[in-house]
Amino acid sequence: MKKNNLIRLLFSFILISTLMSSKCSPDKDQVVTLTTKFGDMKLILFDDTPLHKENFIKLVENGTYDGTIFHRVIKGFMIQGGDPFTKDESKDPREYGTGGPGYTIPAEIKDNHPHRKGAVAAARMGDNVNPKRESSGSQFYIVEKDNGANHLDGQYTVFGQVIDGFDVIDKVAQQTTQYPDRPVEKIVVNFKVEEISKEKITEEYGYKYPEVKEEK
Secondary structure, three states: OOHHHHHHHHHHHHHHHHHHHHOOOOOEEEEEEEEEOOEEEEEEEOOOOHHHHHHHHHHHHOOOOOOEEOOEEEOOOEEEEOOHHHHOOOOOHHHOOOOOOOOEEOOOOOOOOOOOOOEEEEOOOOOOOOOOOOEEOOOEEEEOOOOOOHHHOOOOOEEEEEEEOHHHHHHHHOOOEEOOOEEOOOOEEEEEEEEEEHHHHHHHHOOOOOOOOOOO
């Protein structure tokens, strides 16, 4: 068995084990809060992209994400973060955007998850070196453009949605940047996850969950 296939198999086994041990009850969901100096963003992660959901939660809970920064910001497009290199003082800033946990995630690209405003999607290497469109193990981006970034639909895995703090996305996107799209001032992010009833999420944030069809 090739090394890459073995790594993917091991990764899938770990995620399935995590899914079995940490899955919420059907009437609850996990809400992730991203805290910045501009305020908080809250997001939910989609159940039909389980590998990405469980991986993201794992990195929140084990502290991998805490102290990372939004290292790539393009006003009118998106903000990108999740690179562990960005909290490592020994790393040259020119290396930001090249770090990760050492694995990729199989693509979970779904037609029902477009790149709308606030969509949370996984960054990845280009098709020329990544024809299967596997996602970065940690780096993600959040769509800032008001009418979405639909030209990316079908190419990247969208695995979550911001449900509160859209103004924070805009404030981050408005920051002065230098080459290559890196904010001049560091925008540090800390993360936490909590279980909340789906009913409360809908009431407080207006997010509507898709109806679950009963099997006949």
